[in-house]
Amino acid sequence: MNTNSNKYTIIYTTILVVVVAAVLAIVASVLKPRQTANIELEQMKTIMLAANIGEVDGQPDKTADYKALYEKHITRAYVIDQNGKQLEGVDAFHIDLKTQFNAIKNGGDVTLPVYECALDDGSMVTIFPCYGTGLWGAIWGYISVKEDCTTINGAVFAHASETPGLGGEIAQPWFYNQFDNKVLEVNGQFASVKIVKGGAGSDLNGVDAISGATITSTALQKTIAQWMDYYKGSLELAKAIITLSEGLSNSENAEKDE
DSSP: OOTTSHHHHHHHHHHHHHHHHHHHHHHHHHHHHHHHHHHHHHHHHHHHHHTTOSEETTEEOTTOOHHHHHHHHEEEEEEEOTTSOEESSOOGGGOOHHHHHHHHHHTOOOOEEEEEEEOTTSOEEEEEEEEEEOSSSEEEEEEEEOTTSSBEEEEEEEESSOOTTTGGGGGSHHHHGGGTTOBSEETTEEOOOEEETTOOTTOTTEEEOOTTOHHHHHHHHHHHHHHHHHHHHHHHHHHHHHHHHHHHHHHHHHHHHO
16 A cells, blocks of 8 residues: 555544544543542542541641541431432432532522531531532532531632632632631521621621632632522521420420429
């Protein structure tokens, strides 16, 4: 065959493309389990950091085994729909948050994960995810709430492509550690946490925004509010049950005293 002919060039190029495609497909297939494992490990790490587990002085512990911590501390994971109803037979850990974000944005049916986490002191926190869009791409995170169903235990956030040193600071401990012990309440009513430009001061419902990153700060506040609006029903129900339980306990104690 004439190696200088168009026919030879086309056949050679076609064979080369097929071979390269086959090699890439094989490599992708071989690496996929490892990639999936890494993604799942990163998710476990984020969930644990939201509960302030696996940290040293407020910073992620580079030596921590987050998979082991997740398996130790997460006692239950389940999902709820847009009405706060628990759904059976759905794997909470593998819920695609981007898909749920699109459903929230479009007012469709949602399937939202909830994680119950036992802390070393014996108390429990409930962990909720959130997902939205920042200035340049996706932003997401997890927020843990204490047993009173009002006080934030911890939070952690991440992003796909926010500007380093500006919007990208949402993923830094100095920013997300501000959420510790903030409250999801204003004047006795449920309210998502605010991210305040110029500083939140002593406001227990607010944290300081990132200087020079107003759009990302506002986007994160909107993201948290959107997701917590779906979760607040579960929190308010749990809080009502706690209040009722405490009332019954106090009543029983009063009767014993008499």
